[in-house]
Amino acid sequence: MLYSEHITFPYGQTENTATRLHFRVNRGVINFVWIIFPPGCAGLVKVRLYQEGHPFLPSQKDEFIRGDAYTFKIPVMYEVKGAPEQMTIEGWNEDDTYDHSIDFMFLVLPKWVTWPAYALSTMFERLIALFK
Amino acid sequence: MVKGQPDYQGVVGRQEVTTRQNLLFPGGRAILIDDFSSPAEAFRDVIVGAGQINLQIGYPFTAPACAYMLSGAVIGNYSMIYYETGLPRTEQVGVECAFAMQTGAGTRFYIEVRTYDLTNLNTAEVYFSYDNNSWYYLNAAGGSTMIPNSTRGLRVGLSTYHRVKLIVDFANAEYMFLYVDDRVYDLRGIAVNQAASAIFTHIRVVYGVYSETAVIHVVRIDNVSITEEEL
Numbered sequence: 001m002l003y004s005e006h007i008t009f010p011y012g013q014t015e016n017t018a019t020r021l022h023f024r025v026n027r028g029v030i031n032f033v034w035i036i037f038p039p040g041c042a043g044l045v046k047v048r049l050y051q052e053g054h055p056f057l058p059s060q061k062d063e064f065i066r067g068d069a070y071t072f073k074i075p076v077m078y079e080v081k082g083a084p085e086q087m088t089i090e091g092w093n094e095d096d097t098y099d100h101s102i103d104f105m106f107l108v109l110p111k112w113v114t115w116p117a118y119a120l121s122t123m124f125e126r127l128i129a130l131f132k
Numbered sequence: 133m134v135k136g137q138p139d140y141q142g143v144v145g146r147q148e149v150t151t152r153q154n155l156l157f158p159g160g161r162a163i164l165i166d167d168f169s170s171p172a173e174a175f176r177d178v179i180v181g182a183g184q185i186n187l188q189i190g191y192p193f194t195a196p197a198c199a200y201m202l203s204g205a206v207i208g209n210y211s212m213i214y215y216e217t218g219l220p221r222t223e224q225v226g227v228e229c230a231f232a233m234q235t236g237a238g239t240r241f242y243i244e245v246r247t248y249d250l251t252n253l254n255t256a257e258v259y260f261s262y263d264n265n266s267w268y269y270l271n272a273a274g275g276s277t278m279i280p281n282s283t284r285g286l287r288v289g290l291s292t293y294h295r296v297k298l299i300v301d302f303a304n305a306e307y308m309f310l311y312v313d314d315r316v317y318d319l320r321g322i323a324v325n326q327a328a329s330a331i332f333t334h335i336r337v338v339y340g341v342y343s344e345t346a347v348i349h350v351v352r353i354d355n356v357s358i359t360e361e362e363l
Contacts, residue, residue, distance in 0.1 A: 037221075039139070040139040040163075041139070041218070042164060043163070043219050066219075068163050069161050094334070095135060097135045098136055098138050098139070
């Protein structure tokens, strides 16, 4: 399942006037996240993602991702186990002249598809935990 | 004014925003360009002393105009234009332009790039001194150091354009390369100047003319590009 969001950030924003968009991700494993900055952003559009209100990408609080003519392809392997979880895209555009549109894509796969990469590692972790 | 370029909307094919200008160094990805054809969106300027800055259509490097900068006739006067844009993802910034300068003792043409990294104000600057026909860089202590082997017969004249590009690595607070026409000066490992004061988290790129003697000094610049480098 591919979630795609195309968000236009108006010019003249600051961190305090950031644009936020919420959406829910159903059960599965978030496999990859793509963040696509078109040419022209000049590092002036800064974005970050939250999962249920916690910093997700990047992991640190108050940090952000920026770019210009660049696609960030980020392997995540985060499992949404039960109820759908709320993801939040937050970003702001410090350009004082141009709006910029950023694409976000989330590839969510069933857990069995990510086998063995994900499931096997989980199994090993549990085995190791037995001997601790 | 902090400015990028219009998006190349909806195209994932990663193309240049605009056709690159006629410059010698096509590397990097242009994030801001100015050929002085649209003054309404162009530079900001600072003039200290009785200098002036205007657009001149008589002798541009490429049509239709260039920036014509005169510094005041007092030692220490300067006239400069500057641009502000975002710090690129790689934190390696290339700044280039074409310049022509007056033949006159005490003329100094300089390029400066600065950014604030939330701890230090990082400043990289190179300048060409007419008197010594040499390039200098701003060193970590705040003084000037001649770039080795940069003393050369650069032909100076207001109709003789030279192409110059400086690349700075702000991730490591170091200079990288200075290109002047067909020469490359390797500045890797040389620290930029760092000070405690803060101004902004964007990059500011300055082109200016500075008076080392008490007469008016003149520089023309054209085809400014700011690029993201990944070396």
